[in-house]
Amino acid sequence: MSDAAAMQHGLPGEYEAPLFGAYSKKVGMWLFLASDSLTFGALLVAFSYNRIYTNPWPTPFHVASITNATIMTACLLSSSLTMVMGVFAAQRKDSAWTRNWLLATMVFGTAFIVLHGLEWSKLIGEGLTIPGFPTPAGATGGELAEVSKAVPQFPATFFGLTAMHMLHVTIGVIYLGVVAFRKWFLPLLGVIWLVGFLLIPSDNVFHYLIHALLIALIVSTIILVLKPKIYDAHDVEVAGLYWHFVDLVWMFIFPLVYLMSTKIV
Amino acid sequence: MSGAEEEYSGHDSKAQYFWVWGALLVLTAIEVVLGYKQIFEPVRMLEVLLILSVIKSALIIGYFMHLKFEKSIMRWMLVISVTGCFIIMYFFFFPDADRVLRLGVK
Numbered sequence: 001m002s003d004a005a006a007m008q009h010g011l012p013g014e015y016e017a018p019l020f021g022a023y024s025k026k027v028g029m030w031l032f033l034a035s036d037s038l039t040f041g042a043l044l045v046a047f048s049y050n051r052i053y054t055n056p057w058p059t060p061f062h063v064a065s066i067t068n069a070t071i072m073t074a075c076l077l078s079s080s081l082t083m084v085m086g087v088f089a090a091q092r093k094d095s096a097w098t099r100n101w102l103l104a105t106m107v108f109g110t111a112f113i114v115l116h117g118l119e120w121s122k123l124i125g126e127g128l129t130i131p132g133f134p135t136p137a138g139a140t141g142g143e144l145a146e147v148s149k150a151v152p153q154f155p156a157t158f159f160g161l162t163a164m165h166m167l168h169v170t171i172g173v174i175y176l177g178v179v180a181f182r183k184w185f186l187p188l189l190g191v192i193w194l195v196g197f198l199l200i201p202s203d204n205v206f207h208y209l210i211h212a213l214l215i216a217l218i219v220s221t222i223i224l225v226l227k228p229k230i231y232d233a234h235d236v237e238v239a240g241l242y243w244h245f246v247d248l249v250w251m252f253i254f255p256l257v258y259l260m261s262t263k264i265v
Numbered sequence: 266m267s268g269a270e271e272e273y274s275g276h277d278s279k280a281q282y283f284w285v286w287g288a289l290l291v292l293t294a295i296e297v298v299l300g301y302k303q304i305f306e307p308v309r310m311l312e313v314l315l316i317l318s319v320i321k322s323a324l325i326i327g328y329f330m331h332l333k334f335e336k337s338i339m340r341w342m343l344v345i346s347v348t349g350c351f352i353i354m355y356f357f358f359f360p361d362a363d364r365v366l367r368l369g370v371k
Contacts, residue, residue, distance in 0.1 A: 021336035030339070034347050045354050052359070066300065073293050080329045081286040088279065237331075244329045251321045254293075255314035259300035260307070 029238045033245045036168075040249050043161045044256060050153040051260070058147045058154045059263045060128065065119060069258045072115045076169075076247045079108030083176075083240045090236035098236060102180035105243065109173040116166055117206055120159075124205060130155045136203045158257060165253055167212065168246045174216045179231045179239045183224050189217045285328045292321050 020027050051057050061069075086101030125136055127145030130152070148155050177185040193213035200207040231239075296317055299305070305313060327333035332340055 020339035020342075022339060027339070030343060034343055037347055038350055041351050041354055045358050049358050049361075066297065070293065070297050074290060077286060077289045077293070080325065081282060084282045084329055085279070241330055244325055247329070248322050248325045251325065252318050255296050255300070255318055256311075259296055259314060260311060262300045262303075 023234060025234060025238050026241070029241045033241065036245065037249075040164070040252075043157075043164060044252060047157040047161050047256065050157050051256075054151055054153055057261065058144075058151050059261045060123070060126075060144055060147060060154075061258050061261050062263050065122075066258060066262055068115055068119050069254055072112050072119075073250065073254050075108045075112045075115070076250050079105045079112070080244050080247045082108065083243045087233070087237050087240050090233040093233070099180045102176050102236070106173050106176050106180070109169055109176070109243075113166060113169055113173070116162065116169075120162070121204060121206070128155050128158075130159055133159075133205050134203045134207070136201075161253060161257065163209075165246065165249055168249070170212060171216065172243050172246050174213075174220060175239055175242060178220050178224065179235055182231070183228070186217060186221055186224065189213060189220065193217060282328060285324050289321055289324060292317050 018024070018027070022030075082101050082104040086098055086105060089097035089101055123144060124133060125142060127140060127142030127148060129135060129148050174185075174189065177189065181188075193210060196210040196213070197207065200210065296314060299310065299313060303310070332343070
């Protein structure tokens with residue numbers, strides 16, 4: 001989108017045309033995404049580095065894991081499409097459909113997080129773990145317990161990389177929730193945090209990780225109290241840039257982490 | 266209609282986004298089939314998967330993130346700077362990982 005709509009100054013020619021031909025929020029988001037891509041680049045390089053020098057590298061992903069990861073990929077790709085539709089609706093100033101498309105994007109994103117959480121729980125239940133993770137009963141004798149002992153680089157890089165991505169997807173869903181529903185999203189976020197904390201057993205790592213939602217709730221509340229506003233098409237487009245980025249990162253994590261470690265029986 | 270909306274309607278049709286989405290799903294399916302069939306040896310497999318990932322990311326960045334329709338200075342500055350950083354990372358780390366492997370460290 002050009003900057004024409006964003007530059008609504010009183011006097012024509014009062015300001016110079018922006019260098020990048022885009023409004024500042026969008027340039028800012030692109031710069032953030034460029035720096036964030038280096039964060040993920042470093043994590044992917046760390047994973048690949050360990051993959052190359054560790055011989056043999058574990059191949060723990062059965063058909064069920066690959067099927068799960070493929071469905072997760074389809075969810076993210078579909079969420080990008082619904083996000084684009086949301087941006088179109090926002091540009092038409094159709095607030096009802098903007099909200100609907102953003103909600104659809106959030107549903108796909110939440111499905112991704114839930115499926116990824118189930119995958120993590122399954123792997124941890126089979127013995128794949130890192131120091132500091134709570135250990136469920138029976139996990140120490142699981143199929144992957146030996147992998148954790150013999151090749152600790154695998155669980156360390158796997159959980160490090162996928163946790164960082166899962167965090168980004170979670171932030172993305174909350175970001176879209178705030179843009180779509182503003183202050184009405186906050187009680188829902190609080191309920192999800194509380195119910196999740198109470199229902200997830202204490203020997204599951206997500207019993208603790210779900211506190212990320214509490215932090216997000218506090219940050220979102222501060223933002224919405226200090227700067228309440230109705231988010232416009234530019235805000236929706238900038239949120240979309242962030243959302244597509246988490247989709248983009250997964251396009252590298254999926255083949256490098258899952259498909260290169262497939263267990264063919 | 267604002268200038269921004271005019272620009273969007275000028276080069277965007279919803280159909281092209283559905284085509285891109287379909288192409289991304291097909292490329293993902295190809296990756297999964299390659300992962301199962303294991304036609305290639307691991308290093309070749311890694312190269313093929315990375316090429317497919319780069320194609321997918323180009324589609325996402327170009328169409329979904331709309332970079333294809335931005336001003337060329339923004340397009341090139343972002344692409345060159347990020348790619349340059351990745352190339353530097355590659356040259357720093359991978360020769361060393363390969364050296365460790367060749368030295369026979371298990």
